[in-house]
Amino acid sequence: MNSIVDSRTPSAVADAERWTAHNYHPLPVVISEAQGAWVTDIDGRRFLDFLSGYSALNFGHRHPKLIAAAHAQLDRLTLTSRAFIHDQFAEFCHRLADLTGQELVLPMNTGAEAVETAIKVARKWGYQVKGVPDGQAKIIVAADNFHGRTTTIISFSTDDDARADFGPYTPGFQIVPYGDLTALADAVDDFTVAVLLEPIQGEAGVLVPPDGYLRGVRELCDRRNVLFLADEIQSGLGRTGMTFAVDHEGVRPDMHIMGKALGGGIVPVSAVAASREVLGVLKPGEHGSTFGGNPLSCAVAIEVIKLLETGEFQRRSAELGGLLHEQLRALIGRGVTAVRGRGLWAGVDIDPSIMSGREASEKLMARGMLAKDTHGVTVRLAPPLVIEEDEIRWAVRQLAEVIGAA
Incomplete structure (x- = not known):
């Protein structure tokens, strides 16, 4: 053979x-x-x-622990939609909130969905909390980023393979060099609602920013009343030697964006976690997912979080x-x-x-x-x-x- x-x-x-x-x-x-x-x-x-x-x-x-959790849940319940609450949902959200140090969790399926969620929430927060005029919200991103391949996300990609021939593109984004705090500070204005970054850029070639960069981003966002959105889909959940890559600089973003490993390699699970002030801007009917936070996904993700809780x-x-x-x-x-x-x-x-x-x-x-x-x-x-x-x-x-x- x-x-x-x-x-x-x-x-x-x-x-x-x-x-x-x-x-x-x-x-x-x-x-x-x-x-x-x-x-x-x-x-x-x-x-x-x-x-x-x-x-x-x-x-x-x-x-073995993740497979056992999946098998056990398959024998009980796999899907309810978010029209109802199931018995795994609260524990998953509570444990993930504790893991991130945030207050609220919004579960989705794929990493790109989580990034789209972050973008929508940041814009709504900008209009309702910061007071940005309707339709004027701006999100700053980094060159050579990779946050997914939806139409909105590739609109702020600098990778021609991901972007070319898929226009017209979604407006509302400004691209600055990765790791350059001066360029970032110059780009922030009164219409800026968020800075969306990978703490380490994976698709770009595992690019680690200069020491102090993430702290500088945090300080800038605090000073200008801007949300710091950390895309930890590839870098998070133990990959870099800490639970999240931002932990290496002792930084907590306004929103953790997670996916990939959260599903344990068994089911697609993603989520965003943020404060009540940020995620609280959403109301019923404004954002959702039929499969997001389903019982099978939650059961597996709970075991993933338990594995991480041991260190x-x-x-x-x-x-x-x-x-x-x-x-x-x-x-x-x-x-x-x-x-x-x-x-x-x-x-x-x-x-x-x-x-x-x-x-x-x-x-x-x-x-x-x-x-x-x-x-x-x-x-x-x-x-x-x-x-x-x-x-x-x-x-x-x-x-x-x-x-x-x-």
Whole structure:
């Protein structure tokens, strides 16, 4: 079964290409099983997952506690819609509010839905609380951002692949350079209702802002009566070595935007959390989702929050992330030009004279390691937080051998 001749993978890849829209360019691997940090393809070959579903799988594939919670809930109740209250809803919202240090929670499904929620709430807050004239609200965002791919969100993207040919675009946004406090301060005016940022930019290549930047954003927002919206969809829930990436600077945003790992890799779960003053502007009928906060999602997310409440996964990310970054930095000048990131999250720039990020990812796949490229030369590394030290060392060895640094 493992010979190239007998492999089922090429035909399965071809079938996927034939019957699906080509909005992704996946690696040619067809996964059929997974557990922990490892996945198995249809031909029985095992791969170490160093992408974790873009941080949706922070707790690994099929974490026993999360699977048990899902099974138990499947036997009881899966959906009521928000027309009724179910018995998992209050606990989920309460635990998530406590985890974020906020007062209220609004659950949705996908990360993009959570960002759309944040945008709508910020605008309504601007009109009803700050007193911005109707239709004049402005939200400041950062260049090279990635907040999703809805029509409104791509309206303030600087990525041509995400934006081109999808206009007309939604107005009301101003783009400034990421990490530049002076540019941000200059952009804020009386019509500004919010600053929307990723504390670490994931899709851009795991870009970490300068020290003090997030504190400066917080101080600026306080001074100008502007909401700080932190998109922690990829960076949050243990990925960077703390519960949220903003925690590294001791900052609490006006709104936490969460998704991906909140669903434990089982169901799509997203949410925003904010104060009563902010989320309290919404009234029945103004925003919602049939599946948002459904019983199955809440049951799984409650167990996700319980895992985070122990602090174990944040510690693992910090400690093992230190090892990962130490080993990756040793490759700089030997086929790697830069390494960025925090915790178990890294962007590794491959020397373009050697190969592209895509080529590196394909060669890593051939060696039994799954990672994904972005922006040409960068390979993103984000292993599950359940990964072991020896697996990290093995993975970095594979990268070293691929780029000729071994």
